[in-house]
Amino acid sequence: MLKKLGAFGYLSSQEVKDNGVVNAGHLDQALALAWVKLHICKFGGDPSKVTIAGQSAGAGSVMHHALAVNGDLGSLLFDKGLAQSPYLPYQPNFNDAIPTSRYYAFSAAAGCPSSGSVFSCLLSKSAADLELASLSVTASSTQGSWGFWPVTDGVYIKNRPTAQLTAKRVNGNKLLVGYNAHEGPLFVPGPDAIETQADLLAWMALWFPNLSSAQLNSILAINPNSALSSASGPRFETDGLNTGGFNAINTSPDGVGQKQRGNNIYAEATFACPAYWLADAYSGNPGKSSWLYQFSVPFAYHGADINAAFGPSTPSLPSDITLAFRKAWGNFIVGGNPSIANTIANGASSASPSAYHPASNWPVWNQNAPQFVNFNTTGGTLATVELPLVGPYPQYEGPGIKNAISVQNANTWEAYRGDRCAFYKNLGPYMPN
Known part of the structure; x- marks a missing residue:
């Protein structure tokens, strides 16, 4: 808007x-x-x-x-x-x-x-x-x-x-808030513009105009990555769990090295961490509650969850994952809780659709022990797709795609995103935001 x-x-x-x-x-x-x-x-x-x-x-x-x-309107304008x-x-x-x-x-x-x-x-x-x-x-x-x-x-x-x-x-009274796994690529200059740490700092000085050079370097320190950007990759998804040392700080389907470092700085400071902070504001707040999700279906760039919520479907979004995402929305709007049935979370194509799934008891956000639902898929055939402002990127297309929805620890996710969000919040008076 x-x-x-x-x-x-x-x-x-x-x-x-x-x-x-x-x-x-x-x-x-x-x-x-x-x-x-x-x-x-x-x-x-x-x-x-x-x-x-x-x-x-x-x-x-x-x-x-x-x-x-100042939050004094209560539910005068809206409930959820x-x-x-x-x-x-x-x-x-x-x-x-x-x-x-x-x-x-x-x-x-x-x-x-x-x-x-x-x-x-x-x-x-x-x-x-x-x-x-x-x-x-x-x-x-x-x-x-x-x-x-x-x-x-x-x-x-x-x-x-x-x-x-x-x-x-x-x-x-209630909030459902989420973000995409790779929010940054549409907003950060391409790998030819950010190849070195000096390039990255020059862009950061424009994006964070009120921060000192010491504060900019402190952002780099919590996003450690010494690699140079490479347009040829290897670029691939991370699982968010820092397996093998790969995480959103250093790799995505859009970039590696300094380019991806910039992608994640923008993504967290502008979208992902505000989602955490919004969820926090309702946590432990009498009469209020919140739930958080990440949309990770490759390539989960900014706006990718719009297709999952409203359509039209794409080759990477089969009916099982869109049904799960839409049911979460609908259940929240109608009943005030985004939890989805086991059969919906697992998906009809699952080997055991009725098996217990933790998304059927979606954890209410707890600021002291935060958990979220990660909407993802597995399987399918690797394909290359062109996206304006980003270029070619890998995604997986059906048939064979199955739901891989899970509940995850928000603090340890992507090499301790929770710590970085706390750091960005402390910069709030200086940004200001």
Whole structure:
């Protein structure tokens, strides 16, 4: 949502706030949610059981509505939240240097002054002019970034997400949150741009503009990898368990070496760790609960779980895995628990469909001993597929694909992802987010 609205939803500066509101995109969503709450009964719905859902920037919106008004809205707007890959870039104050500089860049691109009072001039411009100006600012941003984001406005969004999530000040009662195994490749420059550690640091300085060189190097230290990038590979999936020393820090179907190091830094800081932090905020919080998943069906790039949830199916997504994923969603929305039956988790093509499966008793997220469900498959025939911005990548196609869904330890997963997420949260005041 925020990526699509651009300046129309998230233009921010002191002058914008003095003349109206910032975070207008989120306020529009809140108005829509209030309308649903008031009128859903006229469509056969239950106003006490509203579920909001979103993917990527939309999942970031779910997160922000969970944080809205310091978490004091309770279940006023929704009961349950479903967030696919919650997007959390840095979140400055509405009048900080970065949103203010983009406000003036937007003004100049629209044909108005680049400093001083420009609001009246912007009001005189056509919607088409403003749309092109918004596109211009976003086009000049670092790969993986956009021109306009939500900001801390002191009214609807009162705090940094990492701070408020740590304080467990959240709206709604239940949350299902997840991410994909390889969130980074679409947002990180290719292996020809990131071959060495120096290349990686140069990109990181653009993506994390507020961090010092010491802080950037500390991120490298918790993502140890001395190998050079290689476009020829070998590139392959990891099992997440660090078998043989291979994990998301150093290899994926998209890259190896410094390129994959960057992929995982972006993936964890922007999507995977915010999913952990969101789940944490509902854990041990009276009357609230959460569940977490990772979608790992190769090649599990950003957005891959959309096909599993809504279709259309692809050669790597046979009916067994899509049925399991959709049942988890449906069970959460209807009954408030994403657990799926043994026969669904194992899949009809399993040798023992009725055998006990731990996903039939999906563990509620426990911040002190976190477990999640990993949606994956095994079998099939290796094929090469082309993905825009990524290039050729390996995936497995049917027949012969079977479910390989499992319950895993979220802390030790991918060479102690839990530790890295705790580290990124400590950087929250500096990013800021």
